[in-house]
Amino acid sequence: MSVCEILNEKIDERKQGSDCTFNGYLEDYLSLHEEDLEPVLKDAFKTILEEEQDAKIITDLKHAISKDAVSNQIIRYKDVFKLSSRPLITPYIIYAEHEDGEGRALLILPPSKENYLYGKGMYYCLTEPGSEFAEVKNELVSITAESSTEISSTFSRMFAEKAGAIQRNLDRQVFTNYDELKKIAYQAAEEEKADAIEKLPTLEDRTQEIYQYVVHWLVLKKVLYVQYMVNKTILKTEHDGNVKRQRNQAKINADSIAFLSYSEMWRLGTAEETKEDN
Structure with missing residues (x-):
């Protein structure tokens, strides 16, 4: 098709x-x-x-x-x-x-x-x-x-x-190398966290917003992983052609995306969150 x-x-x-x-x-x-x-x-x-x-x-x-x-x-x-x-x-x-x-x-x-x-x-x-x-x-x-x-x-x-x-x-037009891409991705992830902390406690039903945050963090992880893996220059200059090492670093980069857990987002602004903080 x-x-x-x-x-x-x-x-x-x-x-x-x-x-x-x-x-x-x-x-x-x-x-x-x-x-x-x-x-x-x-x-x-x-x-x-x-x-x-x-x-x-x-x-x-x-x-x-x-x-x-x-x-x-x-x-x-x-x-x-x-x-x-x-x-x-x-x-x-x-x-x-x-x-x-x-x-x-x-x-x-x-x-x-x-x-x-x-x-x-x-x-x-x-x-x-x-x-x-x-x-x-x-x-x-x-x-x-x-x-x-x-x-x-x-x-x-x-x-x-x-x-x-x-x-x-x-x-x-957006980034000229992987480091610039990574910087944008990390900043975007942090901004999503801050937005979630401010916005979610004000919502009566936060389901769709939580879904959106999770999706955004997922696709940022996906971008960092895939873009690193398809970069042949990085494979050659930083990993001496070793794909296994490149893959391991790609996973590390993706894992470094900051996020709030699903359960944390549901607890934000609730009595349960206050109790845990104390």
């Missing part, structure tokens, strides 16, 4: 489905939601529609997380097992298929360096072996909504250039 065939099967809320909030033609989406969109997204979607009249969009698509990588200790983060249903949600995916059957899909997140890493981590989760998009990983690219021109031009280029080359070019 192509990426478009997979996405076409998702049933949205308009059809009493639970896969996503909207799945259909971009033209229809704009007619319904244009005024609700941020200017960057609005302009990007309009430009894409001019070039791809049959383009489609899927919003708030829910994904299951493959727990195999956690089970075999590649990523040590067992709180993932406590999440039910399909906790990984992708905000926007634009997709289109040409007459030759070639399909492409662009995952779009809100603007920020941190969100760029979340997008990369989501991509890795969606395309790892055994996952739904594993066989179409070369038909997917992730981006953040920094520039309408960047979004529309990236989608156009996806039909002419390899996805990996496009993604690496986008990477270079």
Whole structure:
């Protein structure tokens, strides 16, 4: 199946489905939601529609997380097992298929360096072996909504250039080496912790927010692990070609992501937390 065939099967809320909030033609989406969109997204979607009249969009698509990588200790983060249903949600995916059957899909997140890493981590989760998009990983690219021109031009280029080359070019706009990537990831994780400590005690129902924090910490771990493992320069210069040593360091980097445990987040601001503090 192509990426478009997979996405076409998702049933949205308009059809009493639970896969996503909207799945259909971009033209229809704009007619319904244009005024609700941020200017960057609005302009990007309009430009894409001019070039791809049959383009489609899927919003708030829910994904299951493959727990195999956690089970075999590649990523040590067992709180993932406590999440039910399909906790990984992708905000926007634009997709289109040409007459030759070639399909492409662009995952779009809100603007920020941190969100760029979340997008990369989501991509890795969606395309790892055994996952739904594993066989179409070369038909997917992730981006953040920094520039309408960047979004529309990236989608156009996806039909002419390899996805990996496009993604690496986008990477270079956010980080130039692994150390910079690691710094952004560690900072993002700490900010999520601080946000959780401040926000969760104020909520009557904190379930969805806790799920989001767990997912964010997971994808940050995933990014640090995968990006380290695919770096051939690091393998050669820091590990003398020893993949086992490289893998061990990749795990250490992922393990260094700061987070609050699932149980800690449920106790924040409760009498149980106060009792433990005393």
